[in-house]
Every structure is written in structure tokens, then in C-alpha cells.
Amino acid sequence: MKVLIVEDDPLHRSYLHEAVRAALPECDLVLEAGDGAMGEKLARDHRFESIVMDLQMSPRNGIEAARTIWRERPDTRILFWSNYADEANVRGISRIVPDGAAYGYVLKSASDERLRLALRAIFIEAQCVIDREVRGMQQRSLGHLQGFSETEYEVLVDIALGLTDRLIAKRRNLSLRSVQNRLQQIYEKLGVYDRTQSDGEARYNFRSRAVTEAFLRKLLNQATLERAEQDLQEWLRRHARLTGSA
Amino acid sequence: MKVLIVEDDPLHRSYLHEAVRAALPECDLVLEAGDGAMGEKLARDHRFESIVMDLQMSPRNGIEAARTIWRERPDTRILFWSNYADEANVRGISRIVPDGAAYGYVLKSASDERLRLALRAIFIEAQCVIDREVRGMQQRSLGHLQGFSETEYEVLVDIALGLTDRLIAKRRNLSLRSVQNRLQQIYEKLGVYDRTQSDGEARYNFRSRAVTEAFLRKLLNQATLERAEQDLQEWLRRHARLTGSA
DNA sequence: GTGTGTCCTGCGGGAACCCGCACCTGATCT
DNA sequence: AGATCAGGTGCGGGTTCCCGCAGGACACAC
Known part of the structure; x- marks a missing residue:
């Protein structure tokens, strides 16, 4: 052995x-x-x-x-x-x-x-x-008890990469609105909401805040991000070739 | 000894x-x-x-x-x-x-x-x-040769925390426009721009993308983020007390 | 069949963001 | 003194995002 x-x-x-x-x-x-x-x-x-x-x-x-x-x-x-x-x-x-x-x-x-x-x-x-x-x-x-579904996690990674809703929709073959629905579930599950209690305008940028929360909860880490970035760049190249030749 | x-x-x-x-x-x-x-x-x-x-x-x-x-x-x-x-x-x-x-x-x-x-x-x-x-x-x-100035870095941390421009302005005692100017410098230094080459609408969300780039370049890491998050929460409490009593 | 749940989609509005343009300040160099 | 540069501010617009409302499609229950 x-x-x-x-x-x-x-x-x-x-x-x-x-x-x-x-x-x-x-x-x-x-x-x-x-x-x-x-x-x-x-x-x-x-x-x-x-x-x-x-x-x-x-x-x-x-x-x-x-x-x-x-x-x-x-x-x-x-x-x-x-x-x-x-x-x-x-x-x-x-x-x-x-x-x-x-x-x-x-x-x-x-x-x-x-x-x-x-x-x-x-x-x-x-x-x-x-x-x-x-x-x-x-x-x-x-178990989806309290965690993220597969597509939710993918969308989470995508916003962590800095993609727009539209690009995420293209990449995951969803409509724009569906992506935004996923996003709202993500915000909810991560507890991202306006902590505005007293005055009228203390706010988070939900999108960025969700990524921060995910990092703080160790749902994401550097290694995951780097790997996802490679995948993204590779997908971008393929996609550019497709639409470029079309 | x-x-x-x-x-x-x-x-x-x-x-x-x-x-x-x-x-x-x-x-x-x-x-x-x-x-x-x-x-x-x-x-x-x-x-x-x-x-x-x-x-x-x-x-x-x-x-x-x-x-x-x-x-x-x-x-x-x-x-x-x-x-x-x-x-x-x-x-x-x-x-x-x-x-x-x-x-x-x-x-x-x-x-x-x-x-x-x-x-x-x-x-x-x-x-x-x-x-x-x-x-x-x-x-x-x-040396500011190619790196970030102090305020730029602070703003970078703030968007990584998920704050809005307005809140950053309040926190750092700047005008809204100044914050956005800092942001543009950050985008430029991190090389964040539209990779749109062929078709009309492949785009990044600049704000999130900048944070991603900062992570990939190891300008930020989990520990920094956690520390900054604590500082933020503490500032939020103080700030809420001030505006609440006003 | 009717209800309930999950997942998808379109429309529309208000807010936040990105950013060009114009202007002021203060510091440093020639 | 004039020039130049970094940093700060206001205005205005085009775009993206956030999200409520209003549905379709499909599964599984009663």
C-alpha cells in the first residue's frame, strides 16, 4: 500500500x-x-x-x-x-x-x-x-433547511465577481427578472436590509453588502473567488466568440 | 532577556x-x-x-x-x-x-x-x-507611486463593506461628489472598465467589480474585512445616538 | 377541480449609481 | 507671479438596480 x-x-x-x-x-x-x-x-x-x-x-x-x-x-x-x-x-x-x-x-x-x-x-x-x-x-x-439552493449560490458568486444582472441572466440562461428574484432571496437569507432606524437615510448598497455578509459568514473565500474568476474569464472568451461570429 | x-x-x-x-x-x-x-x-x-x-x-x-x-x-x-x-x-x-x-x-x-x-x-x-x-x-x-492614497483606501474598504455613497460621505466627512471622485480613481487604478468589445452590452457592476479586484490582488482579505466591519458597527452606533438625540 | 407551493417572466417607478463638465482651494515648482 | 497638480464641491443626465404588482407553468396535496 x-x-x-x-x-x-x-x-x-x-x-x-x-x-x-x-x-x-x-x-x-x-x-x-x-x-x-x-x-x-x-x-x-x-x-x-x-x-x-x-x-x-x-x-x-x-x-x-x-x-x-x-x-x-x-x-x-x-x-x-x-x-x-x-x-x-x-x-x-x-x-x-x-x-x-x-x-x-x-x-x-x-x-x-x-x-x-x-x-x-x-x-x-x-x-x-x-x-x-x-x-x-x-x-x-x-439540505436546503436554511442554506442556499444551487442557483442561488451561483448568482451569489456572480455578484461577488461583479457582474451586472443582465450578464448574470445571459450566463445562467435566466430572464433579468429571475436573476433579481434570486437576488432578493439572497438578500433575505443573508439578512441584508436597511438598518435605518431613526433618521431617514442610512443605507446599504444591497448588492455589495450581500457579498460582504457572505464573506463574513465564510460562505465565500479568496480561493473560491479566484476559481470562479477563472471560470468567468473562460466563459467570457467563449461567449465573445459566439456573439462575435454571429 | x-x-x-x-x-x-x-x-x-x-x-x-x-x-x-x-x-x-x-x-x-x-x-x-x-x-x-x-x-x-x-x-x-x-x-x-x-x-x-x-x-x-x-x-x-x-x-x-x-x-x-x-x-x-x-x-x-x-x-x-x-x-x-x-x-x-x-x-x-x-x-x-x-x-x-x-x-x-x-x-x-x-x-x-x-x-x-x-x-x-x-x-x-x-x-x-x-x-x-x-x-x-x-x-x-x-509610496504613492502606483498604490492607493489613504482616503482612497478608506473608501475602498467602505464599498467593500457595502455602504452607499451617501453613507460613506457622512462617515468620512466628504461631499457625495467627492466620494464618487474617489471611486472613479479606484476603478481606474484597479483596471475596472467595460470589457465590452464586440456586442453592446456585456458589463460589470463597477462597484462590486472593484471589490472583487481588490480581493484578487490581495489588497483586502477576510481579516481586514472583519476588523473594518467591527469599526463600522461601532461608528453606526455612535452616529445613531448623535442623530437620534438631535 | 381547487388549493398551495415553487420557479419563472414582464412592466413600471423611484432610488442609487456612473460620470462629464465647470469651478474653487491650497500647495509646490519654475 | 504664473503654472501645475491633488483634492474638494455642485449640477445634470443616462444607466442600472431594487422591488412591488400581476401574472404563467408545473408539481403535489386534498
Whole structure:
């Protein structure tokens, strides 16, 4: 059995190496990668089936790396090991995990024992192991109990990118009014409204304020934004070509 | 001589402890704090004059902690030790460093030797040590060569918070038109303009787009936003009281 | 069939925003 | 003294946004 470690911080990397060696004596090869791109390459070249992956890395972060790895071999087992349980990360992972794949999400603050158990459960038993702190949010986020629907989240990302209603409508194939309806739901769910209590004109710019709220609630983060920006630019190029030739 | 270490990651903390012991044999006491609040308390109680401080911590980050520490004892020497050289962090530190204070900014990716030199230079010689990567941006950011002026940056933060032009004007004691002038400069400096090339109506919402650009360029980050949000709420309360009683 | 819910769409108005034009101030340079 | 430049202000208009009102389409309940 072989394990690949993808983690940019040298200290954390060697700690992980140690932990893997201790938890999995049946493991005879442990390789390390310092960023997402290198991780993808090693996973492909050596056909790793067990990977421990950090989330915040640059230039290529863990979610993007996991996406391409899973696209090539959907049965790869990946343990995500991260500092934070931001909703943006949880949602990002839920988007890319293939059906039936075994994966885990453990916080770096977890104890050695918890990490050991997770390593064995995922790589040996092919179980899913999600930290409780992460699990709670996952249900809130995916079950539509209080969270955002898929299209709402897309529109939220689009206004975070700075698009106009009209462009969002084009991009998502909606009418202008529908986009604005989504926006109103977003404003409501984020609690964006005029705090005007006494005087007549203390106001928020709803659109910008919603993005701020989303950031403060960790619904969005820099990495999500950067990824979305790339997608947008790529879409813009395609779209320009279409309408340009028409 | 005594040194205080403020760092939330246990691995990094013990590595730092080791490094301090090795670099400063004349040091007879090393204490550790796991977050900003505890760091402030220890610094106050034990009158530390030499502190190594991580930047990204929660709930109270390194910049906030350093601010209160420096407010109480401006001659404290602080070495900031951080993963990133984001413009938001550099600008945040430049705002709070007292006149003549000795401080340093070293990246976590720096070699052991570089860290050792920085420790001795700051704590023994009271020099300022700034990593080259950080230094370059500092000049761009503070010298107005290509960067933002103070008021421009304030307005940028305000639109990132989702305020209307009118509220910004009130808060910064400007006329509405002046705020809009600042905004236009911001749009220009961030390169926000209509990418409309072929067809007539592909557009950005300038205001939101500017915030996005600022995030992508790391001019703003979550921590800055959270801090600014607190300031805003506090100002709102004061302002409401004033206009309410008027 | 009738009710209830969710998602989509068009119309129209009032507010906020983007921005060109014209003017004033104060500071610095030649 | 004249020139130049950064920063501040008022006016006016075209555009976008926010959002209430008034519907259609589809599903699932009673």
C-alpha cells in the first residue's frame, strides 16, 4: 500500500508523514508533494489510491487538485486535512466528490488519535470520516433547511465577481427578472436590509453588502473567488466568440 | 532577556521555540501563547519587550494584538512571522507601527538561518528587518507611486463593506461628489472598465467589480474585512445616538 | 377541480449609481 | 507671479438596480 501526502507547509508535511507511518504499518511507500500541481502529477504517475490533501495551498489548492485526480480515477481515497471548516470549503468538496468515493475531512486541530483513526478508516476500510464540526455545517449547507439552493449560490458568486444582472441572466440562461428574484432571496437569507432606524437615510448598497455578509459568514473565500474568476474569464472568451461570429 | 511567542499552530509554535532558544542563548525565558488575546495578556502581565507574532490567528489576529500591545508599550519589539506577504497585511502593519519602534516581517518560508539573523537583529540590535518580498510591496503600497492614497483606501474598504455613497460621505466627512471622485480613481487604478468589445452590452457592476479586484490582488482579505466591519458597527452606533438625540 | 407551493417572466417607478463638465482651494515648482 | 497638480464641491443626465404588482407553468396535496 502507498500513500501520497500533499501539503505545502514543511512542518505539517513531516508531521503527517510521521502520523501515516505510525497509523499504517502496512504502508510501504509514502511520497510527499509541496503543492497541488505536483500532487496531481505524482498521483497520476504512481497511481496512488490513498491521498492526504491539504486544502489551502497556492498556487493550486487542494480542491482543484482533488478535482482533477478524481476525474481521472474516481475511486481514489482522499483525506482532506485543513485548518478551517469554512462553508466555502465544505461546499467546494461536496461539489466534486464522485458517487460512492471514500473520503474524509479532518481538522488540523484534531488529536493524533483522531487522525490515526481517520487514516485507517478511510484507507483500509474505505469508509467516510467527517469531523463533527464539519458535518454539522454540511447538513445545513446541503439540505436546503436554511442554506442556499444551487442557483442561488451561483448568482451569489456572480455578484461577488461583479457582474451586472443582465450578464448574470445571459450566463445562467435566466430572464433579468429571475436573476433579481434570486437576488432578493439572497438578500433575505443573508439578512441584508436597511438598518435605518431613526433618521431617514442610512443605507446599504444591497448588492455589495450581500457579498460582504457572505464573506463574513465564510460562505465565500479568496480561493473560491479566484476559481470562479477563472471560470468567468473562460466563459467570457467563449461567449465573445459566439456573439462575435454571429 | 525574555521572549514571548504568539502563534496558534502547535507545530509552528514549538519550531519557533526551538529557533529562539538556538538563536538567542542569552534568553532565559520563553513563553508561548496560542492566540492574540492570550498574547496580549501575557505581554502585559510579564512586560515582554520581545515578541514573535503570527499574523493569521483567530479569533484575535496578530495585527490586532500588536496594536494593543504597542499602544501600551510603544518600544516593544515585534517580529511578525507569517505565511503570506499580502498587501493587506503589510498595509495593516504599517498603520500601527509606532514611530521609531523596531519590528520585523519574516515569511514562514524563510530559511532557518534567515530567521536566526532576524531574531538577533531585532531583539538584540533593535534593527528593522523586512523580507525582500515584503519590502518591495511595502514601497509600492506606501509610496504613492502606483498604490492607493489613504482616503482612497478608506473608501475602498467602505464599498467593500457595502455602504452607499451617501453613507460613506457622512462617515468620512466628504461631499457625495467627492466620494464618487474617489471611486472613479479606484476603478481606474484597479483596471475596472467595460470589457465590452464586440456586442453592446456585456458589463460589470463597477462597484462590486472593484471589490472583487481588490480581493484578487490581495489588497483586502477576510481579516481586514472583519476588523473594518467591527469599526463600522461601532461608528453606526455612535452616529445613531448623535442623530437620534438631535 | 381547487388549493398551495415553487420557479419563472414582464412592466413600471423611484432610488442609487456612473460620470462629464465647470469651478474653487491650497500647495509646490519654475 | 504664473503654472501645475491633488483634492474638494455642485449640477445634470443616462444607466442600472431594487422591488412591488400581476401574472404563467408545473408539481403535489386534498
